[in-house]
Amino acid sequence: MKPVSFEYFAPTSVADAVSLLQEHGPEAKLLAGGQSLVPLLNMRLARPTAVIDVNRVEGLDYVREDGDALAIGAMTHQRTVERSELVQRVNPLLHAATRLIGHPQIRNRGTVGGSIAHADPAAEYPAVALALDAEMRIVGPNAERLVPAADFFVTYLTTALEPTEMLTEVRVPALPQGTGWSIQEMTRRHGDFALAGAAVTLTMDGGACSDARIVLFGVGATPLRVQQAEERLVGERVDATLMSEVGREIKTSIDEPLADIHATSEYRRNLAGVLTERALVEALERAA
Amino acid sequence: MAFEFPKSLDDLPVSKVKWVGKPVNRVEDPQLVTGKTEFIDNVTLPGMLHCAILHSPHAHARIKSIDMSRAAALPGVVTTLTGEDAERWTRPMYTTPQGWGGYVLATDRVRFVGEPVAAVAATSRYIAEDALELIDVEYEPIDPIVDAFAAAQPDSPKVFEDHDDNIMYQRIFTWGEVEEAFQKADHVYKESFRWNRVGANPLETFGIISEWDIVEDSLTCRGSFQTPSFMAMGRAATFRLPSNKVRFIAQPHGGSFGGKGGGRGTDITLMLSRKAGGRPVKWIEDRMEYLSSGGSQAWDRHYDVSIAVKDDGTVTALRVKLLDDMGATAEGFGATGAVKPMASFTGCYAIPAAEYDLTLVATNKLPVSPYRGMGPPPHNFVLEQMMDIAARDLDLDPAEIRRRNFIPADQFPYIIASGNEYDSGEYEAALDKVLEMAGYEDLRREQEEARAEGRLVGIGVVSTIEPGVFDWNAYTVIGTAGIGIPEGVTVAIDTMGKITARVGFALEGQGQYTVITQLLAEYFGTELEDVRVVHVDNLSAPPNFGPGGSRLGVAITGAVLGAAQRLTEKLTKVAAKMFEVQPEDIELLDGMLRVKKVPESQLSVRNVAAIMLNRSDMLPPDVDPSPQATFAWTAPDRVEPDEQGRVKSYLTAANACHLVMVEIDPGTGKVEILKYYIADDCGTRLNPANVEGMIQGALAQGVGAALLEEYVYDDDGQLLTASFMDYLLPTIHEVPFPEKAALVTPSPFTPLGAKGAGESAIHTTPAAIMCAINDALLPLGVRAKEVPASPNRLWKLIQGASDQ
C-alpha cells in the first residue's frame, strides 16, 4: 500500500495551483484533506504524476455571510463548518449534514471543497448542495465561473470541473425562515458512507406546502432530485398519509440503484422511500 | 516430585493478600500510552531491505510462466523470489489435516485470490511495490470452486489434483445413545443455519524482519509472533536446519486473536535474506494483504442441527452436522476450529447423547485461520437458537428451558457427552444474577408494550461455556501431535533483591506481564516495582508456547508459582544453615524466611539471595550460588482421546450468562442494542480489571460477528471485502458497555482456582444477539438463521413476513 512515485508541489496561491494544473495536464491531482485521495493513491487506484497540495494556498479557509448566502472557502475543514455558530443559525441543514460525515478525525482534515469535488454519490455535501441550490465558484486558467449544483454533479465521481480548474468556494443560500428541513440516512455503522439517504426541505404557507425539495443520495451516480415527488407535495396539506404515499412512490419510481454487498437494489429503493418519508415527517415538524 | 500448588489466594505465603486478585494498573501500559513500545515496524536494522509480495489475482489458475527479469532490473531491487526457490529450499507447508497444502509461494497453480506468487526485496517498500508491477506472470484461469456444497460433491472439480475429492476430513462422532434418544423424544426440532466468514483483526497486522546468516546457516527473526518458540521449530523443520540455529525474538505486538500465524511471510523473508547475502529483510503485512491473504478469516459454516426434547423441556440429544469451508489449504491450524466445539459440545446443559457429523471441505478461498474462541462461537449460536426454538414450541420462557437443562452445581466435575470434563460451575446462579440485574420481568413487560405498538423488540438470554487451557490432545483427531503444552518461566532474584521473570512470549495486549508481576510481588512480599518481566528469545527461554486457547493466564500462574516454590526451597536451605536449623523448620511469610515459632529469627528474601550471590562461605554444600529457578507448567492428567475422540482436553470451563434486548427497525432492518447484562464466572480473578477488559473486547468481536462482519467472495472467488470500507468492524458506537457481575466458582484443578478467561464473551454474544433478534421477529413468524444479521437480510425477512 504505497503510491506510485509522483512529483509534489505546494503552491501558495490559487493562480499558482491552476498554472500547475495547466502545466501537468490531466495527470495532476489537487490534494486537499486527503481523506479520499490518499487511500486511492496508496491502493494505486489513482496514479497521478503530480500531486498539487493546496493546503498552503491562502485565503480559502472561511465561512462568511454574503448577502442571503453562506460563502464557504473550498479549503475550509468540515470540522470548522460543524463548529460554526453561523452555519448552525443560517443553515441548520448544512450543519446537520456535516455531522454525518465520517468521524471527527475525518472532519478535522476533510474539506468542504474536497467532498464536493470528489462527488461521491453517497456523500452528504453534494446532496445538500443540490437541495439548497448551492453554487460552486470555479477558477480556471483564464476565467472564473459559478456553476449551480444542478449542473455541477455529472456522474459517479465526476463533476463539471475541468482538469485545469479548481473549486475555490461554495455558496449556499440561507435556508428561508420557517422552512422545515431534515437529512436522514442509513449506515451500517456510525460514520459510514450512507447506503442511502434523503435531504429534504419543506416550506409551509397557510397550512399548505408552498415549496419542497427532495434529494436522495447513495442511490444513483449523483445526488438525485426527485421533482415528481416534490410536485406531489406542493399546494397540498401535507399529512401522514401523503408523506407515506410519497415515500412509497419513490420506492418504485426511481431508477434501479446500484447493488453492492451491503445493499441490493431492491433494498436501496426501499431505503430511499422509507428515509424520504421520515425526512418529510421531521421537516414538517420543523416547518413554521 | 509432585507439586502442591496453592489452591486459593489464602494459600499464598502472606498474612494478607495485597496484589493478586486486585485490579492493579497494568505494568504494560505506561510504555504503550507514551508510544515507547517497540513494535516491529519501529525496528530498523543496518542494511535492511524491504519485501513486497505479489499475490494471485485469480481464485484458481495454472501458472504457465513467471518472468522476474523486468522486476529484478529495477534500480533498488536487490533480489527476487518465486516458487522455484521455495521448492528448492523448503518443505511443503505443514498442514492439519496432513497433505492439504503447497509451498509458501505458488509453484504450478494458484488456489485462492491473494495467494503469494512471487516476492522482491528492495531498498524501500515503495520500490519493492513498484517492482511487483514489473513481474510478468502468465496465468491460465481454471473455473474456481467457491460454493462449499458444490465442492463437497464427489464429482466436483478439485482444488488439489492429487486428492480424490475436496473432502479434507470427514467423520461422524457418536457419543451415547443418540438414535434411541431421538426415537423416544416427545419433540424433535430441526433447523439449518449459516455462519458467514469472520475472523481476527488485530490493530497491528503481521510483521517481521528476517536474517539468514549465510556463514553459519543460522536464522534470526524478529517479529510480531504470537508463539515464537513454536514458530522457530516450524522453521527448523521447513528449512531442514538444526533447531538451535533458529532464533526467534518476539516484539511486543498489537494483538493477534489467532490471526498472526505469519508462516508464509516468515519463510519468504528468510529466503529473500538468504538470496540477498544475509541482509535483514523486513515485511510489514498491509491491511489489504492481511484481509485477503493473511490470518484474517475463520469459520465459514453451514449447519444442520436437530435436538430431541421431552415434554418438560429436557433435551435428551443433540445432532450437529457441520460443513466447514476451509478455503484452499489446511495450513495455519484453521481446522482446529471445527474440533474445539467438542470441548463444550452440549454447552451448559446436561444433554446425555450427541452426534457430530463433521466435514471439512476445500474451496478456492483464503485458508481459514484460528480466531479467538477457536470455533465454539458459531456452535454456540446454533445450539442456543435450538434451545429457543424448543422453548417457544413448548411455551416455556427461554430462561426456564435453560434452567431445566443446566448441569446442576452439585454434579461437578462433570464429564460431558463429547468427553471433556468441566471443572466447576454455578450456571443457575449466573442466570439468576443476570435476570435480577436486568429486572427480567419488567423487561418482558416493556417488550409486551412495545409489541403492542408494533415495534420489533426482543430479548435473548444465553448461557455458554468457555473451555479454557487448551491442550494439543484435543486435536489429535485431525493429526496434531503431543499431549501437554509446557509454559515456563525463570525467576531470578539479584543482589539488590530485585526480581526478574524471563518468559518466552511477548506483550500482546492481554496483560499477562501484570499478572506475573502481581504473583511474584505477592509471593516474595515485595512492591510491584520490584518485579520486572522480560521476554527472551526461544533459545534462552524455558519451554513455552505463548498466548492461545484461553490458556496462558492459568499456565503462567502455574509456572510462576512452581518457580517461586523451587526458588524458595533453595533460599530455605540457605536460611536454615544461617539459623542452624533444618530446612523443614523454616517458612516463608510476607517476604521473610523465618524459623517457625521463633519469629525474631528471620531474614528477608532479599538478604538471603544476596548471601547466596556474595558469600560462598555461607552456602550449604548442596546449594549453588544461584537464586534462580525455572518451572514449566502443563495441565495435569491429560491423555489421548478414545476412539470417538472423547478426552479430557480443556482443563477449565468458565461460564457466562448474557441478556440482551434489541430493537429492529422494520423500515431499514437495522438492529439497535437497547440493553445488555453479563454475569461472568471464570473462577478466581487474578486481576479483575484484566478480566473486564477481556469481556469488553470479546463482546465487541461478538457484536461484529452477529451484526457487521463478513468476508464476502463472489462466484469467481474474488474477495469483495478487502478493506475496512467493506469489512465492517464494530466501532465504539456499535458496542454497548454492559452492566457486568462477577461470580467466582474457583476451579479445583488449577493453581489459585483461576480459569481460562481470554476468549470470553465472543462465545456468548453472537448467540445472545441472534436469540434476541429472533425473539423480536417472533410475532412476524420468521426466523433469522444467518449470521451476520445485516440490515438488508433482516429487512428481507420482514418483507417476506408481510408479503405472506
Ligand SMILES: Cc1cc2nc3c(=O)[nH]c(=O)nc-3n(C[C@H](O)[C@H](O)[C@H](O)COP(=O)(O)OP(=O)(O)OC[C@H]3O[C@@H](n4cnc5c(N)ncnc54)[C@H](O)[C@@H]3O)c2cc1C
Ligand atoms: C473513514 C472515512 C469515512 C468517511 N465518511 C464519509 C461520509 O460519511 N460522508 C462523506 O461525504 N464523506 C466521507 N468521507 C470522505 C471525506 O469526507 C473526505 O473528506 C472527502 O470525500 C474529500 O475531502 P478531502 O478534503 O479529504 O479531499 P481529498 O481527498 O484531498 O481530494 C478528493 C478529490 O477531490 C479533488 N479536490 C480536492 N479539493 C479540490 C478543489 N478545491 N478543487 C478541485 N478538486 C479538488 C482532489 O483532487 C481529489 O480528486 C470519509 C472518509 C473516510 C476516510
